[in-house]
Amino acid sequence: MNSTREFHRTSVLSNGQVLVCGGYNGGSLNGAELYDPTTGNWSVTVSMNYARNHHTATLVSEKVLVAGGYGVSNYIMNAELYSF
Template sequence: WSNTSNLKQARSGHTASVLGNGKVLVSGGYKSGALTSAELYDPSKDTWTTTGNMNYVRYYHTSSLLTNGKVLVTGGDTNTRALNSTELYDPSTGTWTTATNMNYPRRYHTASILTDGKVLVAGGDSDGARNIAEFYDLSSGT
C-alpha cells in the first residue's frame, strides 16, 4: 500500500466510480451529517478537486458508470430516512441533474450494470431489509 493525497473533505458511507477519463468521482457520504459534496481524484497528478454538488444529501447510496459516460447515483440515506431519488453526474460539465425516482426508497443496496446497459438495483433497507429489485433503463431514462 502507498499513500496518496488526501480527500478535500473527510467522509464515510460515500461512493467512488472510475470515469472514462481515468479520474475517480467520489460522491456524498457522511461527516457530522449527510453530504451533497463530490470531488474528483486525478491519479496521474495525485490531486483532488471539488466538482459540482449533488442535489440531495445522501450516504449509503450507489453510483454506477453508465454506457454514455455519466454516473447514476441511487438512493441512500439522509440522516432520517431512506431515499428513492436518483441523480446523474455529467463529467463533461461537472454538474448533477435529477433523474427519475426509483419505485422504492432504499439504502445499503446494490447496483449492477447489465450487458444491455440497464442498471439493476437490488435489495437494501428501508425500515427493514428489502427483497425488491428494479431496473433503470438509460435509453428511456426510467
C-alpha cells in the same frame, strides 16, 4: 449533488455519466441523480420505485439492476430494473 446522501450506490453508464441512486438522509431515499463529468453538472432523474440504502446497483444492457438493501422500516427483498 442536489441532495446530500450516504449509503447510496453509483454506476458509471456507457455514455460516461454517473448514476447516483438511493441512499440515506434521515430516511431511505428513492431519488436518483446523474453526474456529467464533462460539464461537472448534476441533474435529477427518474426516482426508483422503492426507497433503499445499502443496496446493490449493477449496469445491465443500458439499465441498472438495483437489488436488496434497507427500506423505510425493513429489509427489501426485491429488485428493480431501473431505466432513466
